[in-house]
Amino acid sequence: MNQDNFRSEKKLFIKIIIPLMLTVFLLSVFVNYGCKKSEKTNNTSEAASLQTSTTVFSKFLNVGIDATFPPFAYLQGEEIVGFDVDLAGEIAKRLEKELKITQMSYNEIYEKINEPEIDIIISAIIPNQEKSKTADFSDPYYTLEYTLITLTTSKLAIGNDFISKKIGIIKSEIENLDPEFLLNYSVGKYDDAVALIKALKSQEVDGILISAPIGIRILRDDPDSYKFIEKIKSEASYSIIIKKGTGLTERINEILKEINADGTFQEIYNEWLRE
8 A cells, every 4th residue: 555545544544534423422412311311201200190190099198296385286185186187187088088197307398298197287387488499388377476475464455555555575576566566565575385384474574475375375374364465476477388299288278268168268267266
């Protein structure tokens, strides 16, 4: 082979063979990537479909509840009772399922919602939108209320009597109340309910604004010492946490509307939250 032919064949190899080999290599890479991506997508889709199927055909509605927050949920003997329990029972009934309750700590609700044995969690939960990527939230079912309470010996009898008076509030709950509403009062801030009640007993404050569930219990447990003045709506609402992929979110929202429309919600409210 002379030198000219060798150079010609070398040029042909560079111009045609190498690009062809590179094309084949790239095609194999893309095909392999596409197969893996398709497999991953299919697996994810199958998992979501399986979760939906499991929930739809299960005879149970598996509900997580923190039973340490009366009157929403608490232990009465060995039975968990309360507002949230009755609401969960009504939802299960309208889904034509049996209610199955799992007790859990409030601090672990966003971990537990991803466990197989839990479908929803209802436990006086204010939605955390940062968690919406890992769980769904129902429409609000209860707007947090506060009770204005004073001593039975107080001459203050109605809400307007407290304007410009000093009222006590738990520090962490101030953000739940309308700032303009609070301008009507001189506000004392306290660390917890115990300190708040102590301030009222010592007449350090004229009244206290405390979340309705706790306020109702105070009034029921010691009606001789405390009297109810009024209820005040807050800017915070409770929602139900729903596992993603179960297909339950839309139906539960429908049920919440139904029980509000037919009076069932009001019956549950009157049972547990009426002062």
